[in-house]
Amino acid sequence: MEAKIGKFFESVGSFFGVGDQIPWCDRDIIAGCEREVADASKGDSEQLKSESIMRLSWALVHSRQAEDVQRGIAMLEASLANSSSPLQQREKLYLLAVGYYRTAEYSRSRQLVEQCLEIAPDWRQALALKKVVEERIAKDGIIGIGITATAVGLLAGGIATALSRKK
Numbered sequence: 001m002e003a004k005i006g007k008f009f010e011s012v013g014s015f016f017g018v019g020d021q022i023p024w025c026d027r028d029i030i031a032g033c034e035r036e037v038a039d040a041s042k043g044d045s046e047q048l049k050s051e052s053i054m055r056l057s058w059a060l061v062h063s064r065q066a067e068d069v070q071r072g073i074a075m076l077e078a079s080l081a082n083s084s085s086p087l088q089q090r091e092k093l094y095l096l097a098v099g100y101y102r103t104a105e106y107s108r109s110r111q112l113v114e115q116c117l118e119i120a121p122d123w124r125q126a127l128a129l130k131k132v133v134e135e136r137i138a139k140d141g142i143i144g145i146g147i148t149a150t151a152v153g154l155l156a157g158g159i160a161t162a163l164s165r166k167k
Contacts, residue, residue, distance in 0.1 A: 021128070021132075022062070022098060022101070022102075022129070022132070023062055024062055024063070024064055025058075025059045025060075025062035025063050025064075027063070027065070027068075029059050030056070030059045030060060030063060030068060033052070033055050033056035033059045034056060036052045036055065036056070037049070037052045037053055037056050039052075040052040040053075053075065053079065054091065054092075056072075056075070057072050057075050057076050057079075057092075057095055058072075058095055059072075060072025060075065060099075061073065061076070061095050061096075061098045061099035061102060062098065062102075063102075066102075066103065069099050069102045069103055070099075070103070072095070072099050073096060073099040073100065073103070076092050076095050076096045076099065077096065079092065080092050080093075080096070086119050086120075089119060090116050090119040090120050090123070090126075093112050093113070093115050093116040093119070094112075094113065094116045094123075094125065094126055094129070096112045097109045097110075097112035097113040097116060097126075097129055097133070098129065100112060101129070101132070101133055101136070106133050106136050106137045107137070109129075109133045110130065110133045110134065110137065113126050113129050113130045113133060114130070117130065
């Protein structure tokens with residue numbers, strides 16, 4: 001009996017928990033990337049600057065800090081038009097999708113990951129992110145339905161109680 005109860009609570013916990021495998025990035029890694037961008041900006045190599053900005057963008061959208069994620073999204077959106085190759089565009093779209101996933105803008109994240117998959121339909125990383133985003137959208141929908149049903153039930157109960165007291 002205890003095993004069944006334990007499995008029930010484990011399944012409820014996994015339902016409400018975040019089950020994604022998207023990595024997080026610590027503040028010290030972001031600081032290192034920021035130093036790298038500053039150093040690259042002093043040099044003449046545009047390629048080195050571009051690569052260091054991409055690493056910083058990756059670190060920012062994988063941060064636990066909302067302001068870092070927003071900064072990463074802004075950097076990526078500003079540089080998206082300057083993508084010189086489909087590979088760069090794919091990478092930036094993917095990172096934008098991660099950033100929007102982190103900010104709970106799941107529909108925007110799904111749009112971006114679908115654009116990414118138009119460029120590279122078999123890219124496993126993007127396919128995995130799409131699955132995580134769609135699962136999250138489904139969970140949020142189920143939770144929303146549950147909250148709505150509870151509110152309607154409470155309202156109906158309140159009305160029924162009020163009507164029964166009038167009689």
